[in-house]
Amino acid sequence: MSDKRKQIIEAAAKSFSLFGYKATTMDQVAKMANVGKGTIYTFFKSKEELLEDIVSSIISEIKHEADAAIDQRLSFNENVQRALQRIFTFRKEHELTIKLLQEVRDIGTPAVRDVMKRLDREMIAYVREKIEEAMAKGEIRLCDAELTAFLMFKMYIALHVDWEKEHEPLSQQKIAELFDSYLLKGLSR
């Protein structure tokens, strides 16, 4: 990958996480990256594609971190929790995801909405893979993997994001307990 391309991506990522997608101009990105504006368009066909590429690498990063949290010696239940925990901690602490989620909530920029939807879909797909592996190994009973991954994700959103809108936040510990006693019990064989 060329050096300029990397400069551009880094500048854009920084600007997006500082000011948001909409408030970032291509002139600004060019300045921050120390390249002419035209150069950006030799690597990315539009501002939107630039965002998509950045989010794609975030997706890889999250998957990588989630993988790192998994320990083959532990049970499926423990691993799925560790992975989801990493995913949601990332979401909550990473400057760029914070800013982009804010932008969707406050302004609803369509390009950002779409890209964050894709992030969710990819996280569900990731969990789905783990479920399919566990089914193949006989660690859990057979189930609709897509639907189960979807429910796990939604439950995590509910506990991590929605609950806090009207109540005191739950600790990681508490979330893990709830997830285990409510959702995972239904998956045990």
Next chain:
Amino acid sequence: MSDKRKQIIEAAAKSFSLFGYKATTMDQVAKMANVGKGTIYTFFKSKEELLEDIVSSIISEIKHEADAAIDQRLSFNENVQRALQRIFTFRKEHELTIKLLQEVRDIGTPAVRDVMKRLDREMIAYVREKIEEAMAKGEIRLCDAELTAFLMFKMYIALHVDWEKEHEPLSQQKIAELFDSYLLKGLSR
């Protein structure tokens, strides 16, 4: 209750469900109700209060229907499912709730957003009561009733509303199965 008050409520409810809250004018409501505009303000202090009153009676109606679905001879699991099923069927089929939910999604009218949030909160409170009753009777294990009701409601939203955004809708039957095998197992004693 005076006759005019009823006329006004009926006219407003009809107009809200036909055109939405924002697109309904007080002149229009007055015309439809065959009263002078000033008369409306002898019963309701603002347009917003008119909406609140109408939604309050919808809440009563939903609770009433949910109660009717409950059969003391059945188990807690069966009853909670029957109640939630009624609640969500109402939400999906009642003209006014459909229109108001659309308006929140598409325009985000604050008054409507608030009132629909209250509806959700009240439904959660309703489920919570059922959970507390069941705990008192020893039908289910002890748990945080608020949190459990919240999770039940969120799971129903996920299955009834969110899933359909990207997949084929689930049948009532299927939703009941999932709810039972995933969430309710965690509550059994």
Next chain:
DNA sequence: AAAATGACCAAAATGTTCATTTAGTCAAAA
């Protein structure tokens, strides 16, 4: 006297105009 009304008003929403900004292009420079 009490209840009902609709003309009226301030404020909010909406439409319109116009100057500025910005995504994307491309001829020229490096």
Next chain:
DNA sequence: TTTTGACTAAATGAACATTTTGGTCATTTT
């Protein structure tokens, strides 16, 4: 061949004019 920034067409938004609308209250009706 690669990089660039002046350029353009489109989008945005500030400023202003116009219309609509929620709410009031003096007057009318019962």
